[in-house]
Amino acid sequence: MSTIAAMKGGFNDPAVDAAHGFRALLNAMAMPGAINDVTGAVPVAPLSVAAGVAILTLCDPETPVYLAPSHDTDAVRDWITFHTGAPFVGPSHAAFAIGTWEALMPLDQFPIGTPEYPDRSTTLIVEMDALAQTGATLRGPGIRETAQLNLPDAGAMADNAALFPLGVDFILTAGAQVAALPRSTKIGER
Amino acid sequence: MTQSGQYNFAYLDEQTKRMIRRALLKGLAIPGYQVPFASREMPMPYGWGTGGVQVTAACLVPEDCLKVIDQGADDTTNAVSIRKFFQRTAGVDVTEQTTASTVIQTRHRIPETPLREGQILVYQVPIPEPLRFIEPRETETRKMHALAEYGLMHVKLYEDIARHGAISTAYAYPVSVEGRYVMDPSPIPKFDNPKMEMAGIQLFGAGREQRIYALPPYTRVVSLDFEDYPFDPMRAEHPCDMCGAEDTYLDEVIIDDAGGRMFVCSDTDHCTARRAAGHRGRLAATEDAA
Ligand SMILES: [Zn+2]
Numbered sequence: 384m385s386t387i388a389a390m391k392g393g394f395n396d397p398a399v400d401a402a403h404g405f406r407a408l409l410n411a412m413a414m415p416g417a418i419n420d421v422t423g424a425v426p427v428a429p430l431s432v433a434a435g436v437a438i439l440t441l442c443d444p445e446t447p448v449y450l451a452p453s454h455d456t457d458a459v460r461d462w463i464t465f466h467t468g469a470p471f472v473g474p475s476h477a478a479f480a481i482g483t484w485e486a487l488m489p490l491d492q493f494p495i496g497t498p499e500y501p502d503r504s505t506t507l508i509v510e511m512d513a514l515a516q517t518g519a520t521l522r523g524p525g526i527r528e529t530a531q532l533n534l535p536d537a538g539a540m541a542d543n544a545a546l547f548p549l550g551v552d553f554i555l556t557a558g559a560q561v562a563a564l565p566r567s568t569k570i571g572e573r
Numbered sequence: 574m575t576q577s578g579q580y581n582f583a584y585l586d587e588q589t590k591r592m593i594r595r596a597l598l599k600g601l602a603i604p605g606y607q608v609p610f611a612s613r614e615m616p617m618p619y620g621w622g623t624g625g626v627q628v629t630a631a632c633l634v635p636e637d638c639l640k641v642i643d644q645g646a647d648d649t650t651n652a653v654s655i656r657k658f659f660q661r662t663a664g665v666d667v668t669e670q671t672t673a674s675t676v677i678q679t680r681h682r683i684p685e686t687p688l689r690e691g692q693i694l695v696y697q698v699p700i701p702e703p704l705r706f707i708e709p710r711e712t713e714t715r716k717m718h719a720l721a722e723y724g725l726m727h728v729k730l731y732e733d734i735a736r737h738g739a740i741s742t743a744y745a746y747p748v749s750v751e752g753r754y755v756m757d758p759s760p761i762p763k764f765d766n767p768k769m770e771m772a773g774i775q776l777f778g779a780g781r782e783q784r785i786y787a788l789p790p791y792t793r794v795v796s797l798d799f800e801d802y803p804f805d806p807m808r809a810e811h812p813c814d815m816c817g818a819e820d821t822y823l824d825e826v827i828i829d830d831a832g833g834r835m836f837v838c839s840d841t842d843h844c845t846a847r848r849a850a851g852h853r854g855r856l857a858a859t860e861d862a863a
Binding site: 524 | 595789
């Protein structure tokens with residue numbers, strides 16, 4: 384049992400740390416391609432600080448979580464259970480899914496919402512090695528003209544955007560940084 | 574318990590804020606779509622914008638500087654009490670200056686001063702459903718949004734033109750968001766509609782109706798119109814009598830028992846800043862002399 388490790392690494396000042404975490408996530412989702420710094424969570428490996436902040440800020444007993452194979456360890460389960468109480472489920476019932484891009488695939492195993500309720504979809508927290516404003520060109524709401532971001536798979540993400548207003552949304556995490564790619568973002572080559 | 578003492582930070586408990594925050598992220602991901610949320614009781618009546626208050630509560634950080642406006646004014650009972658509420662429960666600074674603020678909660682106006690990136694504008698929304706007046710049933714309006722079936726909306730607007738020679742809707746004039754969802758901009762004057770394409774983040778909270786929706790910066794927001802009757806934001810044919818502005822939304826004010834009237838910027842901060850910068854309207858000199 385890793386009970387002691389599971390109890391550590393939460394927010395020191397839960398209300399204020401979560402407020403800061405949310406503002407970073409709000410800015411990320413409102414401005415696709417923008418990279419925001421976060422702090423306050425010290426989760427167990429292999430969770431990044433940013434993924435830890437997103438989990439502590441957004442997850443609770445009302446949000447079923449799917450852990451992709453890359454992140455499905457006893458230590459991660461214990462940490463999320465202790466700090467959020469979120470139940471673990473398979474991908475088809477997940478409000479949030481956490482893992483590396485490869486481990487989270489295939490994308491079509493996640494709910495994309497319904498025409499009446501497009502919000503009933505999964506938000507994927509994708510763990511990456513690094514975030515950089517290079518690579519795929521992004522256009523759409525939240526972007527003045529264009530933005531660039533090193534997406535893990537521009538093709539699959541463009542296919543997801545083509546489902547709009549259905550689709551999943553992505554929170555991209557690396558170290559203590561977070562960016563987002565909502566379904567509304569159109570993805571071009573360069 | 575936080576450093577704010579007897580209250581939760583920004584009044585709401587953490588689970589409620591998480592639920593609202595999740596709804597806000599969905600709203601930003603699907604601009605113009607109304608996300609259902611479980612509205613909570615707030616220590617103020619519904620008419621005072623409990624939806625907006627809950628959205629603001631979910632967004633504030635202690636470093637924020639909050640401005641609250643009611644029809645353009647910072648000093649109404651409603652605006653003052655909401656400002657005090659967040660001063661007390663979130664420990665934030667408050668301001669009446671649009672430029673000094675990081676979060677603005679508004680009832681029925683968009684500030685004249687353009688918002689910059691990073692600023693958040695939170696709207697208090699009484700009726701979030703733009704199709705409600707043509708279809709009272711929620712199941713039906715939801716279906717219409719799902720199918721982007723907005724023909725009836727255009728018919729209604731066109732009937733207006735047939736009857737009045739123009740679209741008579743002056744407030745809550747419906748908009749199309751990124752060519753997909755038709756959205757109610759809340760009861761702002763249609764003069765403000767063009768400002769909705771802005772650098773700031775716009776968040777909408779309807780407490781009684783339990784809906785949240787959002788517009789990321791630079792989202793395309795188009796007021797519904799027709800080729801032969803293009804959208805006209807309409808402005809009174811006067812400059813502001815206090816600051817001389819010719820490009821602002823004006824309130825008509827009765828100034829004496831003889832029925833004398835003046836036109837003055839509805840956005841009091843904007844008008845004050847212009848006068849401080851030396852701009853003068855028709856009646857400003859008499860006021861300054863008084
Ligand atoms: Zn003026």
